[in-house]
Amino acid sequence: MNIEKKVLLTIFGATGDLAKRKLYPSLFGLFKKGILREHFAVIGTARRPWEHETLREVVLESIKDDVENEEFAEKFASHFYYQPHDVQDSEHYRTLKQLGDTLEERYQTEGNQVFYLAMSPNFFGTIALHLKSENIVTEHGYSRLIIEKPFGTDLETATELNEALSNTFTEEQIYRIDHYLGKEMIQNVSAIRFANIIFESIWNKDYIDNIQITFAEAIGVEDRGGYYDGSGALRDMVQNHILQVLSLLAMEPPKKFAEEEIRKEKIKAFQAIHKYTEDEALRYFIPGQYTAGEINNERFIGYREEPNVPEDSLTETFVAGAFFIDNERWDGVPFYIRTGKRLVEKGTRINVVFKTSPQLLTSEECGTNVEPNVLTIYIQPTEGFSLSLNGKEMGQDFNLSPVALSYRHDSEFLGNSPEAYEKLLHDTLDGNSSNFSHWEEVKRSWELIDVIKKAWTNHHTELYTYPARTMGPMESYELLERNGHEWIWQPEKWYIERKQLRCDF
Numbered sequence: 001m002n003i004e005k006k007v008l009l010t011i012f013g014a015t016g017d018l019a020k021r022k023l024y025p026s027l028f029g030l031f032k033k034g035i036l037r038e039h040f041a042v043i044g045t046a047r048r049p050w051e052h053e054t055l056r057e058v059v060l061e062s063i064k065d066d067v068e069n070e071e072f073a074e075k076f077a078s079h080f081y082y083q084p085h086d087v088q089d090s091e092h093y094r095t096l097k098q099l100g101d102t103l104e105e106r107y108q109t110e111g112n113q114v115f116y117l118a119m120s121p122n123f124f125g126t127i128a129l130h131l132k133s134e135n136i137v138t139e140h141g142y143s144r145l146i147i148e149k150p151f152g153t154d155l156e157t158a159t160e161l162n163e164a165l166s167n168t169f170t171e172e173q174i175y176r177i178d179h180y181l182g183k184e185m186i187q188n189v190s191a192i193r194f195a196n197i198i199f200e201s202i203w204n205k206d207y208i209d210n211i212q213i214t215f216a217e218a219i220g221v222e223d224r225g226g227y228y229d230g231s232g233a234l235r236d237m238v239q240n241h242i243l244q245v246l247s248l249l250a251m252e253p254p255k256k257f258a259e260e261e262i263r264k265e266k267i268k269a270f271q272a273i274h275k276y277t278e279d280e281a282l283r284y285f286i287p288g289q290y291t292a293g294e295i296n297n298e299r300f301i302g303y304r305e306e307p308n309v310p311e312d313s314l315t316e317t318f319v320a321g322a323f324f325i326d327n328e329r330w331d332g333v334p335f336y337i338r339t340g341k342r343l344v345e346k347g348t349r350i351n352v353v354f355k356t357s358p359q360l361l362t363s364e365e366c367g368t369n370v371e372p373n374v375l376t377i378y379i380q381p382t383e384g385f386s387l388s389l390n391g392k393e394m395g396q397d398f399n400l401s402p403v404a405l406s407y408r409h410d411s412e413f414l415g416n417s418p419e420a421y422e423k424l425l426h427d428t429l430d431g432n433s434s435n436f437s438h439w440e441e442v443k444r445s446w447e448l449i450d451v452i453k454k455a456w457t458n459h460h461t462e463l464y465t466y467p468a469r470t471m472g473p474m475e476s477y478e479l480l481e482r483n484g485h486e487w488i489w490q491p492e493k494w495y496i497e498r499k500q501l502r503c504d505f
């Protein structure tokens with residue numbers, strides 16, 4: 001079977017960080033697999049006055065850890081061309097078109113084009129406009145647009161951006177990247193749910209008590225303080241990645257496991273997420289910000305001391321909250337979410353907490369309370385899943401203790417799961433947009449997030465502080481305690497037990 005894809009790919013922002021760290025290595029991954037072979041060319045554009053050779057050197061440098069055969073790598077790099085280009089200058093698009101036409105002819109790409117906008121979203125509108133006005137987008141072959149987050153900063157700006165793109169591209173042609181959706185274990189959420197009758201049959205309010213989604217980062221804002229301070233955890237993580245994951249967990253089973261059917265069900269799940277009033281948002285969502293902290297004798301500065309962050313910043317570096325879903329399946333089940341910077345450990349995971357079994361075994365009979373079964377899906381840095389069950393402790397007495405059935409591996413160590421960007425680029429070449437965010441999803445997520453943001457601003461909500469390298473403010477724990485729940489994943493305990501973290505934070 002011929003798996004080769006014929007395509008001309010134009011990367012706007014080819015000199016930038018994303019292109020070097022993610023895009024070139026991912027394209028090389030596709031080249032190694034033969035998905036890109038002879039009939040492809042890449043035009044890199046940005047303002048810097050580079051030559052084709054400069055770009056090729058940068059490409060070779062970015063893939064060097066993955067190269068086994070120099071000649072093969074040189075062949076890959078020879079498909080790259082550089083065009084200096086200021087996206088605001090109409091004249092430049094004419095040169096770009098000429099280069100594109102020449103390369104289409106040379107590599108026989110059959111008019112297929114992918115435009116990757118790896119640069120600030122402020123420029124997306126003008127690029128889309130020029131791609132149409134300068135006849136770079138044609139009816140010959142396919143034209144697809146890949147764009148990076150953030151998609152707007154609220155519903156209004158997202159709508160404006162979408163309208164600007166829609167003048168040139170239809171919804172089917174727009175691929176909004178959420179790189180989490182390219183991750184192996186996120187795609188595995190659907191496999192776990194729909195390919196295992198033991199889960200899908202109990203995937204509802206009768207058996208599930210609550211679901212917890214944690215996206216924890218150990219790093220601070222590093223050199224991105226300026227960008228981050230205008231965004232915050234709610235917009236940077238919840239609006240996109242967390243709500244996407246939530247929709248995969250909450251959606252109804254699609255009629256068929258096909259792109260269109262999955263999309264339909266995901267959009268329905270987004271629509272069913274309860275949109276809060278401002279009062280409800282204040283009750284269910286709390287913002288936090290890290291102060292200086294210490295773990296294992298290592299000290300970390302507070303957010304307001306970070307470079308390019310104002311010393312009176314009110315930006316949240318942490319958010320915890322609960323979403324509810326207004327439908328029959330999930331009525332009353334909280335979907336707790338939390339995400340933050342400078343938390344104890346880096347880790348993305350989902351805990352599905354089942355209801356405890358009817359009290360056939362009371363604590364008198366089994367010596368302890370029956371723990372709930374928990375299905376944990378590990379997304380990063382380890383991948384896999386585990387299921388905790390109650391078993392009998394060995395010995396004369398009938399004491400229960402939880403045991404975990406676990407399948408877990410370190411994805412980077414084993415190197416067996418392709419980079420998320422590689423998968424998503426491959427999907428784009430296949431015309432499969434199921435792992436990208438649809439406009440209806442983006443729109444709904446902004447509707448949900450805008451209320452929370454407005455509630456915090458209008459009511460001057462207190463910004464709860466937490467020392468760097470803890471799991472967020474105490475209020476995050478209290479949020480769950482109010483409903484008789486607790487965070488299942490508490491990595492801080494490990495450090496506290498070993499006296500590497502103080503317990504009185």
Ligand SMILES: NC(=O)c1ccc[n+]([C@@H]2O[C@H](COP(=O)([O-])OP(=O)(O)OC[C@H]3O[C@@H](n4cnc5c(N)ncnc54)[C@H](OP(=O)(O)O)[C@@H]3O)[C@@H](O)[C@H]2O)c1
Pocket residue numbers: 012013014015016017018019021045046047048085086087088117118119120121148149150
């Ligand atoms: N880096 C990541 O890991 C990451 C992750 C998720 C999302 N993103 C998103 O991806 C996008 C790119 O991020 P990045 O980190 O790669 O940014 P970056 O390193 O700042 O790169 C921006 C690129 O845009 C080019 N550029 C700026 N103004 C231009 C103009 N007027 N005309 C033509 N080119 C121009 C720059 O090159 P010249 O200076 O040579 O013009 C550079 O190549 C952003 O939307 C970001 O939010 C990035």
